Amino acid sequence: MNREYHKWYSPRLQRNMELLIFGHAGRAVLFFPTRMARFYDYENWGIVDALQQKINGGEIQLFCVDSIDAESFYNRWAHPSTRMARHLQYEEYLLNEVLPLMSQKNSSGYFETAGCSMGAYHALNIGLKYPHIFKKIVSMSGRYDLTRQIDNFNDLFDGFHNPEVYFNMPGQYVANLHEEQLLTALRRLTIILAIGQTDPFLYNNREISQQLWDKGISNEFYVWDNYAHRPRYWKKMVQLYL
Numbered sequence: 144m145n146r147e148y149h150k151w152y153s154p155r156l157q158r159n160m161e162l163l164i165f166g167h168a169g170r171a172v173l174f175f176p177t178r179m180a181r182f183y184d185y186e187n188w189g190i191v192d193a194l195q196q197k198i199n200g201g202e203i204q205l206f207c208v209d210s211i212d213a214e215s216f217y218n219r220w221a222h223p224s225t226r227m228a229r230h231l232q233y234e235e236y237l238l239n240e241v242l243p244l245m246s247q248k249n250s251s252g253y254f255e256t257a258g259c260s261m262g263a264y265h266a267l268n269i270g271l272k273y274p275h276i277f278k279k280i281v282s283m284s285g286r287y288d289l290t291r292q293i294d295n296f297n298d299l300f301d302g303f304h305n306p307e308v309y310f311n312m313p314g315q316y317v318a319n320l321h322e323e324q325l326l327t328a329l330r331r332l333t334i335i336l337a338i339g340q341t342d343p344f345l346y347n348n349r350e351i352s353q354q355l356w357d358k359g360i361s362n363e364f365y366v367w368d369n370y371a372h373r374p375r376y377w378k379k380m381v382q383l384y385l
Contacts, residue, residue, distance in 0.1 A: 144191075144198055149244065155235045156211065162241065164248060165191050166204035170279070171249040172385060173241065174207045175258030175265040179217055182209040188374035193382055203385060204249050208241055212261060216289060216299045223303035231307065234269065242276065255279035255333075257385055259377045264289065267313050267334075267351075274328035281384045283337045284372045286344040287351045288314030294343040314347060317354040326358060334362035335384045339371025 147164040162182050176184055185191050185207055197203045215229040245254065254277050258266035263285020270280035289299040290312060300308055309315050320326060334355065338348040345366070352364040365384075367376060 144195060153236050153240055155232050155239065160236065161209050163207045166198040168201040169203045170251060170253045170255055171245045172203055172205050173256045174205050175262030176210045177259050178261035179212045180210055182207045190374060190378050190381055193378040194385060206245055223300040224305060227307045253278055257281035259283045260285060260372065268311055271313055271329065274332055279333040281335045283377055283380045284339065284342060286347050288312045288347065293347065314351055317351060320358055329360045336362060337365040337367060337380050337384060339367050339369055341370050342372050
């Protein structure tokens with residue numbers, strides 16, 4: 144399996160950023176890590192190995208990016224507006240630094256985005272915001288409105304709202320999408336949502352799936368047995384959905 148490690152100083156984030164690439168060809172997958180996790184965790188958890196046949200066969204190429212969640216959404220010392228501003232800098236890093244690398248390394252013209260847990264949020268949000276870039280979204284075990292208190296999972300903005308927060312919460316903005324050109328682009332996407340039956344985010348997933356359907360945006364919604372918010376389940380999910 145082709146494996147490449149990349150590290151460079153990001154001018155948009157003002158810090159070094161790292162990522163791993165697995166594979167040599169096929170659909171290019173921007174793969175987001177779980178909550179405050181690292182770019183190497185999917186490899187360590189065996190999730191990359193679970194995709195070995197597809198990777199070696201040239202079906203997919205994984206671009207496992209790093210997380211800065213501890214500096215953005217989970218930075219409790221920063222004002223909520225600052226947390227969101229940091230996230231938007233991360234988005235600029237992805238769009239202007241990672242995607243050009245993906246284009247350089249992959250000539251398929253097929254970009255998709257995927258992630259587990261908090262990575263599922265990142266995958267869905269960036270995919271819905273930029274449907275002219277991505278063709279497929281795979282979001283596993285995610286929640287899609289980080290301003291909601293769900294069981295023991297807190298509102299990550301402490302009750303704060305502004306336009307930047309709103310336009311980065313799929314659970315809020317999807318229901319209010321009206322621009323026909325954007326909706327047409329979104330309707331071309333392949334969108335897959337997967338969640339465990341006892342996962343506290345189950346209702347949130349049902350809700351976002353229905354909101355997408357209400358806008359004529361088709362999506363596949365899968366409910367797995369039990370909690371399914373663990374690497375051993377994600378190994379199976381990626382084999383089916385990526």
